Amino acid sequence: MANRVEGALQAGASSWQEELHQALAAIPADGLRRLRSLSARGAARLTPDQGPPLLDLASNDYLGLAQHDAVVAAARQVMDEQGVGSGGSRLVSGTRPVHTALEQQLATWLGRERALLFPSGFQANLAAVTALADRHSLVLADRLIHHSLLMGVRASGAQLRRFRHNDLSDLERRLAGARRIDPAQRLVVLSESLYSMQGTSPAVADLAALCAAHGAALVLDEAHALGVLGQAGRGLGHGLPSIALISGTLGKAFGSGGAFLAGDELTIEWLLQTSGAFRYTTALAPPLAAAALAALDEIQQRDRGPALLARAQCWRQALEAAGWPRPAGEGPILPLLVGEDGAALALQARLEAAGLLTVAIRPPTVPLGTARLRLVLRHDLPRGSLPRLLQALGPPSPVGPCK
Known part of the structure; x- marks a missing residue:
């Protein structure tokens, strides 16, 4: 990589390229990805x-569903019938019957009123935060929350406060303090049900109850829990209707790709009408949706x-x-x-x-x-x-x- 960068610089570099080159050169060799x-x-x-x-x-x-026969066969059948890509955003020409079927079955499985598909978990998390928070909001996020959620906070313009990892006492103190300062301010709490680099989980029922007590909207990222944790793999947020949005990915336990947000009718309709992360992107590839639908069936049949x-x-x-x-x-x-x-x-x-x-x-x-x-x-x-x-x-x- 160093030789390629040097060659580009010798060809004539702008000031911003010089800055990037110096920043890259400052990274130790064993720190480069x-x-x-x-x-x-x-x-x-x-x-x-x-x-x-x-x-x-x-x-x-x-x-182990990425190579499961039924999952692969479902993707192959839709690819043979419809091709690979969806060809447009969901609000233009991208919505296919398999998208609607997957959304309906995910919502039913999770006990939520509605679900909405996204091409990636990063986009879903961006959409979740920006739908619930704006520059007048305060977001309280676990200190080890995923980068995509932090980028959602930045995009929303909301004020950010971090609480100690899975420490509900620290969160409660911060929620109570925020309510004393501004009783009417919108509060949004961000947590995960299984942290991907720590392997840890919060007490989700207590977390949801705490947020409800302070009138805070809770976004729970269940990307690494769905299919594995909770009753029949439904995640740790299952059965807790006070959670504003469940974020889930289809590229982990489901062995496919894409993501979704699940919540009540009001919140999902708000996302549909306002979310740029949903509106301005090509719809999830139909073969991936079909694979996820087959994986969901497999998860429901065999826990x-x-x-x-x-x-x-x-x-x-x-x-x-x-x-x-x-x-x-x-x-x-x-x-x-x-x-x-x-x-x-x-x-x-x-x-x-x-x-x-x-x-x-x-x-x-x-x-x-x-x-x-x-x-x-x-x-x-x-x-x-x-x-x-x-x-x-x-x-x-x-x-x-x-x-």
Whole structure:
């Protein structure tokens, strides 16, 4: 990359290009991100550009549905019948019957009045925040909230206050203080039901009750929980009607792509009429919608969540017994805290040499000094994956009945 940048600069650079070049040059070599091409091979292996297949311990395909026969077949059928892209926004020519069917079934599954599809989770979160907050609003966000939600706050012009991660006492203090200062101000609270880099979850029922008590609109990002956590995989916000908007993605446990917001009729209609993130974008590709619809049917027919969560607890116990810090949380995301960036990258390389694909997560994605390997359990991981991991991490350790 350095040679390409230098070549561009020698060809004649503007001042803004010089500034970007200097900023890039200031990033340490081990801090630069690289794109890497991986192709699928089997349910749990990925083939890199060079070298043998790697056991995938990094992706968010929690239920192994991305390559499920019914999900692939549904996408293929719609692609054969309608082509790949939708060709326009939902308000022009992009809405297809499969979009409407998916929205209706998602809303029914979640016990919400209505759902609205978006091409990506980032867009859905932008839309959620900008629909509920404006420059007169105060947004209270968990300190570890996803970047897309923070960008939504910036786009809305709202005032932002952060509360300690999953600390409802801190949130309550801030909500009460805001109400004392301005009893009529609109308050919006942003949280996630499963934090993707921490593996932790708030007490969602208590969170929803607290927001309702202070008249605050709660946006709950359930991207990593749906399909896995809650009753029959419906997420931790299921059965809590006071939540203003549920944000969910279809590219994780659903094994497809795209996203949605679910809420009451009023809020979703407001989104439809006002959201630029919905209006000014090409509709979700019909094959992806069809795949998500098939995945939803599979999730409803076979609840894989409890078995996956039980396996995750077994992995946590084994990692702790092997001398590693016990990964936080209860779900399939197991963050293995390492500390320094270089140590995390070295451990990533060691595991890859042993045939295991993991990714070192470093600042600014996580706080300074808390670099980690983000291990992800999936329904289709083969037996024997845990012993392989423990052996690659360090001296072999007994793993009991977990396989």
